[in-house]
Amino acid sequence: MRDVDVARARDFEAFVAAHRDRAVGLAWRLVGGDGAAAEDVAQEAFMRAYRGLGQFREEAKMSTWFYRILVNEAQRHLRWRWVRQRVAGEMPDEPVDARPDVPGDPALRERVTRAVGNLPRGQREAFALVHLEGFTVREAADISGRAIGTIKSHLHRALGNLRAVLADLDPRDEAVR
């Protein structure tokens, strides 16, 4: 193997190690809580990134570039899942949280996961990127290929929708009662 290929493979290996967990986590949120699908989406994104390393332009951060690939892969997965469910009559998968190290009530987590999964795609992406994965609004805009104003609008609406669906979980309501 040529030296440049060895160096490239080594760099890519380091990149995977640095972003693997976050990639799978983000994919999990974007595909509605399906662990197997999330791993598949993350792997496909890494593979596309590896193949596209030669075309990567240094204008953007590599992580931003990679997460944009990941978001596109998640969208592709959801489109095909939609087709399979309608053509083959496949039942939608129940969200399965295979992360053993996440604290908290599993039932509550599932309910929140489902609520986020039911958001319209743009709102779900914006919410997952900013509030769940910790990207800045600007980074979320770069990753999803949308304007900053659009991301802010999606965030505002996502929060409104989630508050409406999860209103009974508001601790302030209990205090009033």
Next chain:
Amino acid sequence: MTALQRTRFDARLEERIRDSALRCWPWLAVAASLAAVLSLLVWHTRIDVPSGVEAAQVGVSMPTGIETNASGDDWILAMTTDTLSDSDDTLPPDYVAISDLLLDN
């Protein structure tokens, strides 16, 4: 992810990257096969214009040119009247539409 999940993830990713490099070869073989089949089809269905001697021996008129018909929507062959048939009849010009010729062949 647990350490085991990470190990499995990395191993599977490595395998997929390796397989994706090999995956293009079957498609190249399919593409080459399709190209060969198409070439055969094109060669088989092309119009063979008989040579002058052959045409004369079987009494087939030879094309002398190509014109369009009156409406301009079809190409027709202007056929020569010079044929060497047994009866040595002088045939009037015969116009055969290219489309009919294709059907006959």
